[in-house]
Amino acid sequence: MSEVQKAVAEAEQKAFEMIASERARMEQTIADAKRQATEDAFLVINEQEESTESCWNCGRKASETCSGCNIARYCGSFCQHKDWERHHRICGQGLHGQSKPLALPTGRSATAKSLDGIPSPALEKTSATTSRSSTPASVTAIETNGL
DSSP: OHHHHHHHHHHHHHHHHHHHHHHHHHHHHHHHHHHHHHHHHHHHHHHHHHOTTBOTTTOSBOOEEOTTTSOOEESSHHHHHHHHHHHTTTTTSSSTTOOOOOOOOOSHHHHHHHHHTSOOHHHHOOOTTOOOTTSOTHHHHHHHTTO
């Protein structure tokens, strides 16, 4: 009977070692994926900062600038509103103080592909309490004029 117990103990020990090894590999893979996602997000932000002439939403020639950060550029209020769910997470959060952005290829297709890979909890859940301080001032202007 002791041989059976010894074999069971050895099997348990080997199983624990295998689980620990797999867990370490999984944690390393997750850490690498998180690091890559963070790097990709910063590359997208840098690319957008570089493209001062094009709309951050559609890529056309930009004529308006976000009043919150004075960096994001849009071709019109439609694109500014459409991009708000994505842009409000970075608007005014240290964009002014960033060092010179990396030189990256520009263009709508590269931006769209990079941004599509960023998970956006804001798109899943929108509430009435969401700050809209950087949205266009059309509502504020109406309230100010008493209309």
